[in-house]
Amino acid sequence: MRVHVVDHPLIAHKLTILREKTTPSMIFRQLTEELVMLLGYEATRDVAVEQVQIQTPVATTTGTRLRRPRPLIVPILRAGLGMLEGMVKMAPSAEVGFLGMARNEETLDIVTYAERLPQDLTGRHVIVLDPMLATGGTLVEAIRFLYERGAEKVTCVCLLAAPEGLATLEERAGEMDVDLYLAAVDERLDERSYIVPGLGDAGDRLYGLAE
Ligand SMILES: O=P(O)(O)OC[C@H]1O[C@H](OP(=O)(O)OP(=O)(O)O)[C@H](O)[C@@H]1O
Ligand SMILES: O=c1cc[nH]c(=O)[nH]1
Numbered sequence: 001m002r003v004h005v006v007d008h009p010l011i012a013h014k015l016t017i018l019r020e021k022t023t024p025s026m027i028f029r030q031l032t033e034e035l036v037m038l039l040g041y042e043a044t045r046d047v048a049v050e051q052v053q054i055q056t057p058v059a060t061t062t063g064t065r066l067r068r069p070r071p072l073i074v075p076i077l078r079a080g081l082g083m084l085e086g087m088v089k090m091a092p093s094a095e096v097g098f099l100g101m102a103r104n105e106e107t108l109d110i111v112t113y114a115e116r117l118p119q120d121l122t123g124r125h126v127i128v129l130d131p132m133l134a135t136g137g138t139l140v141e142a143i144r145f146l147y148e149r150g151a152e153k154v155t156c157v158c159l160l161a162a163p164e165g166l167a168t169l170e171e172r173a174g175e176m177d178v179d180l181y182l183a184a185v186d187e188r189l190d191e192r193s194y195i196v197p198g199l200g201d202a203g204d205r206l207y208g209l210a211e
């Protein structure tokens with residue numbers, strides 16, 4: 001596993017507004033999309049391409065296009081859905097599949113409640129989207145699931161990670177071919193396993209249920 005914390009003033013600026021508890025859902029969604037576009041640009045640097053002959057109005061030339069099979073973008077519902085639009089804008093020819101996972105807030109066990117993915121992921125580069133890497137339980141389950149289906153490579157794009165979650169990922173998926181792109185690594189988890197300082201519950205901030 002390789003961890004890439006993307007250090008860029010625009011990312012730091014947008015992330016700061018995202019963290020503020022007074023930022024309303026509408027702005028939160030917009031900033032999430034913008035952050036994913038910036039992170040997605042970095043995260044797709046090693047996406048496989050092939051050469052293609054094209055005709056410009058002036059001459060024939062050799063260009064580049066994404067190799068088939070196309071990358072598969074997989075947002076982890078619910079909060080990962082807030083990252084989908086930005087990623088699809090960056091890679092419009094990618095395909096999209098879905099994984100619905102939730103952590104039980106008492107036991108922290110992960111429940112996979114939905115899955116809509118190709119049965120066979122052989123040769124596929126999968127780009128997983130989930131804003132929060134807290135204990136790491138969700139991402140470990142997702143990565144394992146995708147490799148069991150035959151994925152060739154998994155890239156994860158998250159906004160925030162806790163050091164505890166990164167350690168768990170290293171321990172349980174460290175041997176796997178995983179690139180993880182992040183906007184920041186925060187201080188720690190609190191007693192409820194929320195990221196500190198974090199941004200609260202990403203799913204709730206994107207899609208309501210706020211107090
Ligand atoms: O690293 P972990 O400790 O597993 O926690 C991280 C997970 O928690 C959040 O989802 P949540 O379970 O709250 O579901 P939601 O997106 O539906 O809110 C988040 O989007 C991650 O998927
Ligand atoms: O801080 C956290 C931890 C898990 N899930 C979230 O949405 N936020």
Ligand SMILES: [Mg+2]
Nearest residue numbers: 201202203204
């Ligand atoms: Mg949640």
